[in-house]
Amino acid sequence: MAGLSPSAKNVAALFMRREEKLSEEQKEYLGRLCSADEALADGDRLKKRQDEVWENLKENQGLAVELHAPSGTIIRIARIDEYSDSN
DSSP: SSSOOOHHHHHHHHHOOOOOGHHHHHHHHHHHHHHHHHHHHHHHHHHHHHHHHHHHIIIIIIEEEEEOOOTTOOOEEEEEOOOOOTT
């Protein structure tokens, strides 16, 4: 991320990319952005939490499907047959 600053679109794409697909330089850049802006840090935490919940659904219940569109968009679908409000 040396040199010119990336566009807002490129920064958003970095936030949406899976952490394991980021380079060390990209991770450091996002860390600096989150340190500088509380709203970005909150959004990053929420995205990571969403990813954790999604992985839990896929691994433990087998009820989730992930589709990758040619544009790079990821569509996530989860089937939930039962809901309990006792928790």
